[in-house]
Amino acid sequence: MLKKKSYILIFVLLFALTLSAQRESANWYFGFSSGLDFNSGIPEVLSDGKITTTEGCSTVSDNSGNLLFYTEGVDVWDKNHNIMQNGENLLGDNSSSQSTIVVPNVSNSNIFYLFTADVFQSYLNGGTGNGFNYSIIDISLNGGLGSVINKNINLLPQSSEKVSAVSSLDGSGFWVVTHAQNEFYAYKVDGGGVNLPVVSNIGINIDSYDNIRGAIKLSPNGEMLAITHAIFDPSFNGFLSLFDFNLSTGVVSNEREIGTDRVFYGVEFSSDSSKLFASAMLVDDSGPTSQTTDIVLYQYDLNFEAVDRTEFIINTYESDTDNHLSGALQLGFDKKVYHSILETHLSVIYQPNLSRRSADFREFSVSLGSSTARYGLPSYEQSAFESIINVENLCFNNPTEFNIIIDEPIQTISWDFGDPASGINNTSTNLNPTHIFTSTGRFAVTIKVDYVNRASKTYIDFIEIGEAPMLPSQVQLTQCDVDADDGITKFNLAEAESSFGLSSDDLVVTYFETLADALENENTLNELGYENTSNGQLIYAKVFVNTDCYSIIEVILNVEPMSNLGEYSTIFVCQENPDENLIFSAPDILALLENDFTNANISIYNNEFDALLEINNLTGNITISNNQELKLYFRVETINDCDFMGSIVFSGVSEPIVEDKKAIFCTSKNNILDAGDEFWSYLWSTGETTREIEINGPGNYWVEVSTGINCSDIVNFEVKQSEELEIIKIEVDDFRPQNSVRIILDDYSGEI
Structure with missing residues (x-):
């Protein structure tokens, strides 16, 4: 049940607790059986997950990085990947943008609160929505595998697909925030449970259930809140807005609209809360109805007053998807930002605290093995990713500098650089230390901070020490x-x-x-x-x-x-029906071109641009639809990289119509077999490829004739020997209106 705040309880807990933002986010299960283990600092594939979700999910580990459970908001799987006791039929949905998020009880480490967001589909066919709910898990039950001890406790009858959470940073609990229409609901979760919400009426009014998709993220330092609205009705549109968040009161204020005119979906802060990232689909309004096109990732610099003017395109993906979702963005345990769309890899922003190109975006750089991502990534309470340091000079053999970037007064601080080979230099109690690492590689730097005005906290930051590559000048x-x-x-x-x-x-x-x-x-x-x-x-x-x-x-x-050959030749391809596509193989085309360009490297492309830049060369089977230009381009290279480029025109033809033939072989003359002139190519049983061949004796011959690629048939020639002739008598009857010559043979029954 909801309860009123107990200020006495909060006072007792205020400085008695230490925040342990360590490895609770070190395991991810998401997508279609996808998983990653971040414990080493490098994401490694996990293939044992049972989850199947198109969008939202959560994974919970203990502070040592051991898996406890994971969920897509409907079912809960325990650490052995079995359904947790009573862990079915929660009111989340695997097609909800941020279906679920989990926060612990600050007074009892065995208790977890699993919140589930609403979903668009629950309003279809007369539905009234799933609302915003929470369930309670006791991980100590069922032999340490956990049990859902209270399920689907309703907080709001109708809500959105958006939910985020952050620590109050004073050790007293967490704020869990959701959105409905034009109101933010902030629930304080402390040692006594879930409190009544703080309601902030601010921002755009989302009054259609068709537009409740999108995401909320609280910044890791708890001072800001960003929200995206993916608008589908009445036409494609979207909004990205930034607000202030008060960690003491839960109040959302100071709206700043950052972006519109795109279908915004994913959103995330950098670990130092200085940058904001968002994903969106572009909208094409040129037709009778609007359509979504490419997926774009944006960065915004929060150090500037006019945040919207700092918009920078991190990456653009060409997209042919028809579900209009641009994919979730999520900070990882390694403080990198991950982006998920329908792929077998995740894209990564390696340095999200840095501006523009220095953020180091790498498309599809983390493999998921044989599994596939969808449009969601696990949600976590955001203070788990808070970073309070700036690191400079990451080159080997140079002193790496660590600088505290927050204004909070600190009583004591201790550093462990994760470099035991450095001996006594592996630790420091300086506020802004330097360290010379003993090798290249990835190091887990652990920082324990005792604050003056907030709970003590342990941070882990992974840094990578590199060596400048030795390359030609x-x-x-x-x-x-x-x-x-x-x-x-x-x-x-x-x-x-x-x-x-x-x-x-x-x-x-x-x-x-x-x-x-x-x-x-x-x-x-x-x-x-x-x-x-x-x-x-x-x-x-x-x-x-x-x-x-x-x-x-x-x-x-x-x-x-380069010598441009223009339209070099026409190639015929079998096509029984003029409405069918032309289908053939690249090796067939290469074989034809190799007859003209011997000892050369030849490649085939869809267009002249690809041929010029040598990208997207065609291999295997090729299909040209009847609504495409029936033309491909080829590039020829020998010793000179720039030899020839040209195009090939394709034409559809019918299969050849043929009949077998008979012939007589005569020893006293040249014997020619003729296949006819109506064919594109010829291949005789003798290996010859001409229309006619000369034969040296009787027998059975054949020729494969074609009207085009994949359009061929066989003509059989039966050649018999002409018999020797013995003339008995020649009778000439002339000087008549019709003269005649009569040749009389000796007992002949053969063919002439």
Whole structure:
């Protein structure tokens, strides 16, 4: 039951508790049987999960990183991956954006409160919604596997798909926040349970259940709240808003609208609460109805008053999805931000506390093994990810600097750099220490802080010490000038990396027009399709392990002419029905081209742009639909990387109509077999590929004739020997209106 606050209880707990933000978020189960273990600081695949969820979920571990349970808001699985006792039929939903979140009881480590959010589908077909509910788990029961001891306690009859939580930071409990229409409901969860909500009436009024999708996130320092609204009705739209949050009172205030005109969905803060990230789908309003298009990730800098003006595009994914969801964003135990869409990998923002390109986004860089992500990631109370330090100089053999970035007064602090090989230097009690790490690699830095005005807290931050890669100082990248001999063309800059001698997949390469831009990590170039300004232009490639540890390579962009063959030939492909697609294999086309371009490297592409940049070359089976241009492009390379480029036109044809044939072999003349001139190609049983062949004797011959690729048939030739003839008499009857010659043979019954 809800209860009124007990100020006496809070006073007793205020300084008696220590916040242990350690490894409670070290295990993730999400998506379709996906899982990751972050305990080592590197996410490692877990394949033992039973969860199947399209969106929201939660995973709970103890402060040593041992799994306790996980849920998608409907079922709860224990640490052995079996349904927890009484852990079925909770009122969450696997298609709710943030279906569930779990917070512990600060007075009893065995008790957990599992909150479930509402879901759009519960309002369909006359439904009135699942509302906002919570259930109570006692992990000490059932032999330590846990049991749900109270289920589906209703807090709100109708709500949204949004929920977040954060520690009050004074050790007294947690705030759990949800949203309904234009009101925020903040529930204080303390040692006595779930309290009555603090209601803040502020922000956009979401009055249609079709628009309750999206996410809420509280900042790790508890001072801000961000919310996204994914609007589907009456047309695609969305909102991203930022608010202040009062950790003492639970009041939400000071609305700032940051973004609109896109279907915003995922949202997340950086661990130091200085940056905000959001995912959205772009909207195309050009047609009779609006449509969603690409997925875009944005960064906003919260150090500026006009936050909306700091918008920076972190990444754009081309999307053909029709579910209009741009994917969840979630801080991990390693303080990186993860992004999930329908893929077998997660994308990662490696340095989310840094601005713009320095944030180091890496698309689809964390594998999920044989499992698949969907659009949700596990939700956690956000103070678990709070970071209070700034780290500079992460290059090996240099002193790494650690600086406290919060204003809270500190009584004592102790550091463990996770580098035992450094001996007595592995620990420090300085406020802002330095440490020289004894090797490269990933280190878990543990910081124990006793505050003056808030509960003591333990932090774990993973840092990666790298070594500047030893690379050539200059390389040359040669590209072809296919349209004009002016020295200007488009480059695939990533092709230069084959000359770098990169030794690790963890190295990141970015390109810049000036050395100053490379040093400042600003104004990065688009690798694909970059157009040079002059032949011999010099650009700069920055190769780094982390933003502090890098090498810079000069890249000379060299342009050479290429022979453009234009429409080189027409290839016929079997097509029984004009409305059918043309289907053939790339090896068939390559085999035909290899007849003309011997000892060359030949590749096939969908369009001229791909052929020029040597991307997306076609292999295996190729299908050209009847609403596409019936043309492909090919590129030929020999010793000179820029030899030829041309196009092939395709035409559909019917199967050949043939009949077997008979012939007589005569020893006194040349004997020719003719397959006819109505075919595209010929292959005789003798190995010859011409329309006609000369034979040296009687027998059975065949020829495979085709009207196009995959359109062939066999013509059989039966060739018999002509018998020797003996002429008995020749009778000539002339000087008549119709003259005649009569040849009389000796007993002949053969064929002539």
